[in-house]
Amino acid sequence: MNQVYINDAKKHVGEEIKIKGWLFNIRSSGKLMFPEIRDGSGIIQGVVFKNDVSEKVWEDFKNLTQESSVVVTGKVREHPKKPNVYELDVNDVEIVQIAEPYPITPKEHGIDFLMTNRHLWLRSRRQFALMRLRSKIIGFVRNFFDSRDFTLVDTPVLTPAACEGTSTLFEVGYFDNNAYLTQSGQLYNEATAAAFGRVYSFGPTFRAEKSKTRRHLTEFWMVEPEVAYMDLDGVMDLAEEFITEIVQNTLAGCRQELEILERDLSKLEAVKSPFPRISYDEAAEMLKKGFEAGEIEKPFEYGNDFGSPDETYIASQFDRPVMVHRYPAKVKAFYMEPDPADPTKALCVDVLAPEGYGEIIGGGQRMTSHETLLEGIHNHDLPEEAFDWYLDLRKYGTFPHSGFGMGIERCVRWISGIEHIREASPFPRMLYHMKP
RNA sequence: UCCGCAGUAGCUCAAUGGCAGAGCAUUCGGCUGUUAACCGAAGGGUUGUAGGUUCGAGUCCUACCUGCGGAGCCA
Incomplete structure (x- = not known):
């Protein structure tokens, strides 16, 4: 038998x-x-x-x-x-x-205890549903790009220098030198996009920031598509189609998991095209009115990046993900293409998930000109020599191109409707949690 | 890094400055349809650490440690 x-x-x-x-x-x-x-x-x-x-x-x-x-x-x-x-x-x-007395009993437990017993906690019903959901969502993500003839090109985890110069990096010994754990595969994706047209990378990403929130991990998996000859509108279309397909596939194929997680399905069923697209200026106006109406505590200062409560407020105005585009260039990374209509703005987009889940996608159109890119590197006080190969891409057949990055744990957190991102990763790495 | 909250049995939590308790888990007993099953019994404690106030501290004060929640930053 x-x-x-x-x-x-x-x-x-x-x-x-x-x-x-x-x-x-x-x-x-x-x-x-x-x-x-x-x-x-x-x-x-x-x-x-x-x-x-x-x-x-x-x-x-x-x-x-x-x-x-x-x-x-x-x-x-x-x-x-x-x-x-x-x-x-x-x-x-x-x-x-015969197992020894099992620590995780059929009653409630505190999060500290559950985290130190993560290796056992994964056996419980809810964690089981979450990991199954994560596995299936990753399948949907890969299938989305594979079925559209994107090439999966892996980018390195060990990198010689800062990619963006914004986040703090983990430094590791590399023989007689130092290396850094990648915070994004994007710069490499731009090189492979010139070779393969439509590419995506999917792998672990590291941020050494001392973030202590329910949205942050120090190690997370990110999927990053990059498409040659695509503009900002194109990448917004792509992100919208991408999210819609993943949510629809989840609704169709993960009923059991969503049921265990007691997810409100009507919230996911609302995720349909078209997504609202608003500019940074429109979002800022929205925040101003929200403050005047007493719906936000702190006034928003025009020109800054949105804070977490700001994002939550903007997203709460819609029943589906909202795309906010054209942020001030100075709050975004050095490689963003300036808006020809207003060069103080960048051709970028953030996708904010509904129900207060915040940013799940960030992306935009990349700089085409060698000269402005070099300026951007200097303005951000980045070492030019570290980016020689990246600058080369603007010398040998430069091309308009766009892409985005999505953190898989943030996506899982939103779709599953859980409070904290740590449950979306099997062994989450956080500020004060490395074990198990 | 900043702000707030908390640390009591293996776990989750009680205990007006006055005898340290309950549920789950463990052990033993009962029950032929149970659903975090239920009912009865037993064992289980240096109350995070160090100092202080007090006749007396789990409770009040100081410092430290650990954790949680939030902010900033970001996917």
């Missing part, structure tokens, strides 16, 4: 199957026990009647503790009370190990 995964148990009604997993929980009622078995694909309730099993099997189940590893044999049948739910009429068990 072969092993069957719990997710497939419904295809084996009436058959005897073998499930290899762990004891999730057990309830007993005299001569009847209800062990819940977990195997990584799902959870199934077993039923053990004292009169139907051997003395040894009965005693074995009595001795099992939470998370003990077991191989359970039994016949699949429909739950007598719940339609479309299947249970296992157990007739045998093989104990792999």
Whole structure:
């Protein structure tokens, strides 16, 4: 008899199957026990009647503790009370190990305790749903670009110098020199876009900033498409199509996960084209009115970047992601192409997720001219020699191009509707959390 | 880095300055359809650390440590 995964148990009604997993929980009622078995694909309730099993099997189940590893044999049948739910009429068990008292009991726990037990916390129902959702969303992301004939070109994790000069970088020893962990693959994507036209990178990214919020990790995965000959409007179209497809695919293919997470589906169903597109100036005006109406605490100072409460307010005006474009050039990275209509503005866009989830995408059109790019590098006090190869791209067939970056954990956080980004990563790296 | 809050049993939390307690987990017992099952019993404590006030400190004061929440920065 072969092993069957719990997710497939419904295809084996009436058959005897073998499930290899762990004891999730057990309830007993005299001569009847209800062990819940977990195997990584799902959870199934077993039923053990004292009169139907051997003395040894009965005693074995009595001795099992939470998370003990077991191989359970039994016949699949429909739950007598719940339609479309299947249970296992157990007739045998093989104990792999009796687990020591399990720290994560079926009651509430504090976040500190759960984080230090992250390696065990991942076994719980909610974390299971989140990681499955993350896995599927990553699949949707890759499929979106693959199906549009983008080439996946990986960018290096170890880099010789700052990419943007804005964020703080992690420094690591590299033989006799130092190297830095990448904070973005974007500059490399611009090189590969000139070689392959439509590219994307997807990999880990590092920010050494001492951010202590529910939106930040020091290590996160970022997907970054870059397209040759695409302008700002084009990249806004791309981002809109991208987000819409991911949300639609999630709604269609992740019902079970969204149900466990108790996600309000109507909020996701609202995510449809077209997304509102407003300029920085329009957003600033919106904030001014919001302040005058007493809906915001602090007045917004025109010319600055939006703060977190500002973003939340702007996003709260819409039921779907909003795109804010053309920020003042001075608050954005040095490589942003200036707006020909107003050179103090950059051709950039941020996508703000609804429900207060904040920025999930940042992108824009990149600078084409060698001369202005060099100026930008100097204005940001960046070492010119570190960017020689990047400047080369403007010498050998420069081309208009655009792209964006999306943090996968931020996307998962929003779609799953969870409070804190740490639950969107299997082993989140944060300011004061490295272990496990 | 700044602001705010908190640290009591393995975990989640109680305890007017006056005998340190409950639920879960663990061990034992009961129950033939349970759903964080339930009912009964037992074991489990240097109240984050160091000092101070007091007849008496989990409780008040000071410093430190650790964590949480928020801000800035950003995906």
